[in-house]
Amino acid sequence: MKASPDAQRRLLDLQAVDTALAQLAHKRKSLPELAEIDAASREISALEDERVRAQVAVDDLERDISRFEKDIEQVRARKAKDQARLDAGGALREIEGLQHELATLNRRQSELEDAELELMEQKETADAALAEVSGRLAAAVERREAAERRRDEALADIAKEQEFKSSSRAPLAADLPADLVGLYDKIRLESGLGAALFRSGRCGGCRIELYGADLARVKAAAADDVVRCEECRRIMVRTAESGL
Structure with a gap:
């Protein structure tokens, strides 16, 4: 799947909102x-x-x-x-x-x-x-x-x-590609987290650090490629903090 780097970065904003909503739901129950x-x-x-x-x-x-x-x-x-x-x-x-x-x-x-x-x-x-x-x-x-x-x-x-x-949340999601949001929502509903920042060679979702071929795959991916973690299958969003 392809999506502009900017759209992928804004996916983190959507995830932040969804995380806050999930925390509020948990707070409500507990x-x-x-x-x-x-x-x-x-x-x-x-x-x-x-x-x-x-x-x-x-x-x-x-x-x-x-x-x-x-x-x-x-x-x-x-x-x-x-x-x-x-x-x-x-x-x-x-x-x-x-x-x-x-x-x-x-x-x-x-x-x-x-x-x-x-x-x-x-x-x-x-x-x-x-x-x-x-x-x-x-x-x-x-x-x-x-x-x-x-x-x-x-x-x-x-x-x-x-x-x-x-x-x-609604305007954030509406401003992103529908297929990207659809993939994100599917992953989020399955695991609670659909997208996470890839930082210093580590997946922000499962916290696993990538080495060798896995890291090389991420480095070689085009800027508009939607990269997913091989371990947790979450979308790994690459930014300047990713250290690639």
């Missing part, structure tokens, strides 16, 4: 915020499960405490009723029965109140655990949201730079 968001999301998921378990524990204790309160209220109501009957007087046998039942109800009330107190202490601990995990969950959500904001800002900056680079 933003540190992406890993941070992913880690925070996993943490949030685990903390949400932990929060649900803590909430269930609190709800269960509240339900049990409520049941004990109802039982205690029933005992108190029964005691009040028996006490009223006792105060009203009556047969000795009936009074003795009421006194015995009141004693039994007092013991039952004491047992229920002790059990309720134990549950209330457990609920205090459970409330603290729920508050602690809820705090960690809120902090993790805040960290993720902050990372998402930083990600969005970084992506917006990258998009602007990509747009600028892309807009400069």
Whole structure:
């Protein structure tokens, strides 16, 4: 393939733009915020499960405490009723029965109140655990949201730079021979680099230094010959820096 030395030199400008675009694409995929968001999301998921378990524990204790309160209220109501009957007087046998039942109800009330107190202490601990995990969950959500904001800002900056680079690529490519650009694009899509400067006897693509017949081939090539590296097959652009 033939192309003027000037066209080949400008191919390096096109490659510089494409390299910048490739770097921006890589930067877009490898933003540190992406890993941070992913880690925070996993943490949030685990903390949400932990929060649900803590909430269930609190709800269960509240339900049990409520049941004990109802039982205690029933005992108190029964005691009040028996006490009223006792105060009203009556047969000795009936009074003795009421006194015995009141004693039994007092013991039952004491047992229920002790059990309720134990549950209330457990609920205090459970409330603290729920508050602690809820705090960690809120902090993790805040960290993720902050990372998402930083990600969005970084992506917006990258998009602007990509747009600028892309807009400069079109006129560069349009000003070069179509067959040269076609060959360049084919090589670039295969290896990521379509053209590189040949400098001091070394291919700028694979960094291999040419000797003997390979170097002689490059030296003997006409100025408008499109020379490719025998090793990496990239276009080797020759300029005054090539040392030929």
